Amino acid sequence: MERRGAGDNNQDQVNQPAPSGPNVAFHFLRPYLFLFRRISHGATRLQEVLADRAAARIYGAQPFEEGPDKDADIRKEISA
Secondary structure: OOOOOOOHHHHHHHHOOOOOOOOHHHHHHHHHHHHHHHHHHHHHHHHHHHHHHHHHHHHOHHHHHHHHHHHHHHHHHHHO
8 A cells, every 4th residue: 555645635636637618617606696796785785775764864864964074073083
């Protein structure tokens, strides 16, 4: 029985021929994942917009508009 080291498997992989022919799974998954990411991102963005609308409706527009200004003021105080 021949004793083999841990790195010997790499040599076997190097000597194997490259896969030939179209890879059907790759050609299916590539556009599928592209569409999945676009739809997921769009759904996430829609949830953010709907949450902002609900917050503006419940608490009024003024606190919603002043929020970024208060955040900028707090950052100035922290960095100073």
